[in-house]
Amino acid sequence: MKIICPHCLSINNVPKKETYKKANCGKCKNSLLDSKALHVSSDNIDKIIENSEIPVILDFWAPWCAPCSMMAPVFEEVAKDFALKATFGKVNTQDEQFLASRFKIRSIPTLCVFKNGKEVHRVSGAMHDEQLTSFVNQFLD
Ligand SMILES: [Zn+2]
Numbered sequence: 294m295k296i297i298c299p300h301c302l303s304i305n306n307v308p309k310k311e312t313y314k315k316a317n318c319g320k321c322k323n324s325l326l327d328s329k330a331l332h333v334s335s336d337n338i339d340k341i342i343e344n345s346e347i348p349v350i351l352d353f354w355a356p357w358c359a360p361c362s363m364m365a366p367v368f369e370e371v372a373k374d375f376a377l378k379a380t381f382g383k384v385n386t387q388d389e390q391f392l393a394s395r396f397k398i399r400s401i402p403t404l405c406v407f408k409n410g411k412e413v414h415r416v417s418g419a420m421h422d423e424q425l426t427s428f429v430n431q432f433l434d
Pocket residue numbers: 298299300301302303318319320321322323
């Protein structure tokens with residue numbers, strides 16, 4: 294399955310397994326298990342969405358939004374738990390107004406879920422870690 298490296302954004306082909314002991318990026322050699330939320334912009338969003346064969350969870354947020362700031366550490370933590378299972382990314386709607394309008398974001402935070410290049414679900418409002426974990430779990434194959 295195709296996976297975007299969280300460190301250098303190159304496309305890796307990783308065998309699909311239940312658990313992984315080790316999986317390194319073919320390009321930058323960093324561990325793909327060392328997952329984190331990607332900084333998503335109009336330059337890389339299509340590459341990320343179209344080349345991830347695992348669900349992509351995008352958090353549309355803004356620096357002035359208090360619920361967004363509350364959810365930010367939760368999002369980072371949960372991203373680590375889903376290494377090689379789901380890709381997490383953050384879109385700063387203040388910097389990326391084009392993306393906010395392209396995806397018709399009306400309130401923040403909004404989480405959009407993409408599978409195989411297509412948006413399959415979205416939800417608005419901040420979540421705590423258990424909510425976010427079970428939210429993401431429902432999109433895993
Ligand atoms: Zn890499």
